[in-house]
Amino acid sequence: MKALVKTKAQVGLELKEVPIPEPGPDDVCIHIMKSSICGTDLHIYDWDDWASANINIPLTIGHEYVGIIDKVGSNVSDYSPGDLVSGEGHIVCGRCRNCLAGRRHLCNKTLGVGIDRPGAFAEYLAIPVDNVWNCDRKIPLEILTCFDPLGNATHAALSFNVIGEDVLITGAGPIGLMAASIVRHAGARHVVVTDPNPYRLALAEKMDVTMAINPLQQDLIEIMDYLDMKEGFDVGLEMSGNPKALDSMLKHMSHGGKIALLGLLPETTVTDWNKVIFHGLTIKGIYGREMFETWYKMTTMLQSGLDISQVVTHQISYKDFTDGFELMRSGQCGKVVLDWEQM
Ligand SMILES: [Zn+2]
Missing domain, CATH: 3.40.50.720 (NAD(P)-binding Rossmann-like Domain)
Known part of the structure; x- marks a missing residue:
């Protein structure tokens, strides 16, 4: 599959052919339709001090996305191929005090999709089923891909x-x-x-x-x-x-x-x-989103008239990712969305 990979400790990303991830027993594999560029991705692209201290290369980056489930692991029974989903980018431990109390956004062992493990700037992404959010198909894809920052x-x-x-x-x-x-x-x-x-x-x-x-x-x-x-x-x-x-x-x-x-x-x-x-x-x-009360609220607010469509200012092919990052750097944009289905 195609993926945007941080391969070198310098400015930029490489569009590469990498293996399609195989979902583990409790994972789903998602065929990415759209993803969007976050300020964090720009830090990694620019390879600033934060990125060089926190990112192990090579790494496929990106954590804002929407897509269709392609495959599910053997333990997954409540999602099926064809479901339209996005996902929480913070993978939590499930065992610490806060996780056990249902305050998963306060887990002190959080791992980030596209930061600590392979991300969503790719044709496929595997994540734990506990991180999957089932999307309302009436909400446009370019809005659904922004659920991570909309959640913040x-x-x-x-x-x-x-x-x-x-x-x-x-x-x-x-x-x-x-x-x-x-x-x-x-x-x-x-x-x-x-x-x-x-x-x-x-x-x-x-x-x-x-x-x-x-x-x-x-x-x-x-x-x-x-x-x-x-x-x-x-x-x-x-x-x-x-x-x-x-x-x-x-x-x-x-x-x-x-x-x-x-x-x-x-x-x-x-x-x-x-x-x-x-x-x-x-x-x-504020760090991240409450799992999954924030996801519920943003869905229901969009269903009841919240309009953030003006924030998505650019939609481009993933192949033009360099233009997208340059736009981000210029500040002459709102949200920049990468389309993974435009050939
Ligand atoms: Zn935890």
């Missing part, structure tokens, strides 16, 4: 009650944009998105946000005044990984505000902890 957005956006609340989202990458749609869908009053990238601000404008602003040009205090907000934002979703964005968020939260942190911050980030203390802020780290 859903996990963050539904961490706190947003009904009637004012929400600040820093970072209008795909996950920030999806989160904006979700909090709107969930009944937020004002949804303000900040990003210095004009392309992404224009995308945010299409997603029914209250205001999408460039923080280098506009002050949040003026925006709050314009929106007749009295005390600051009730909920903050930090999706940029930019220390200045986090700093600005801490300054503009109401007392008792709730913050979800998803963007990975540099180690050197300095935070005004006294603001967190004196203002009684709650901060929650």
Whole structure:
């Protein structure tokens, strides 16, 4: 089969012929229809410090996908060839305290598809049946392939009650944009998105946000005044990984505000902890998706009117993967989807 493989400790990926994976007794083998490029994949493509410290080459990468089950292992009885599925990219141990308590997203032995084991930028992928999500065929394939990042957005956006609340989202990458749609869908009053990238601000404008602003040009205090907000934002979703964005968020939260942190911050980030203390802020780290409550919620929200179609800005053949990664690097895109069925 064809696969995008990290073969060398340098920038790039190689389109290679590799063996089709054989599912183990508790696995399914999925024929990939579409996959999408994540920021993590770009780190691996670019072979930055994180990638060189965490990735063993050679490795087929990718963890966002949708496809059709091709084969099932001998112990699998509840899925069959032909089922339309996506899958949770975190493989958990099933035996630690959190796993046994049903908090599988908090497993401390999590392994990542396309990070610690072969991934989904390939014609076939084998994963444990416990990681499979049965897809609603009424949802378009280019949306189903985004269930992994949509799940990150859903996990963050539904961490706190947003009904009637004012929400600040820093970072209008795909996950920030999806989160904006979700909090709107969930009944937020004002949804303000900040990003210095004009392309992404224009995308945010299409997603029914209250205001999408460039923080280098506009002050949040003026925006709050314009929106007749009295005390600051009730909920903050930090999706940029930019220390200045986090700093600005801490300054503009109401007392008792709730913050979800998803963007990975540099180690050197300095935070005004006294603001967190004196203002009684709650901060929650978001990693991955709750298994599988998040998957259930994103499916039912899409079934009840959540629209994230504007986030998928590019659909290209897997053969043009280099163009896809260049687009990701340029920031002139939302989600980039690779089609594995275009010959
Ligand atoms: Zn575990």
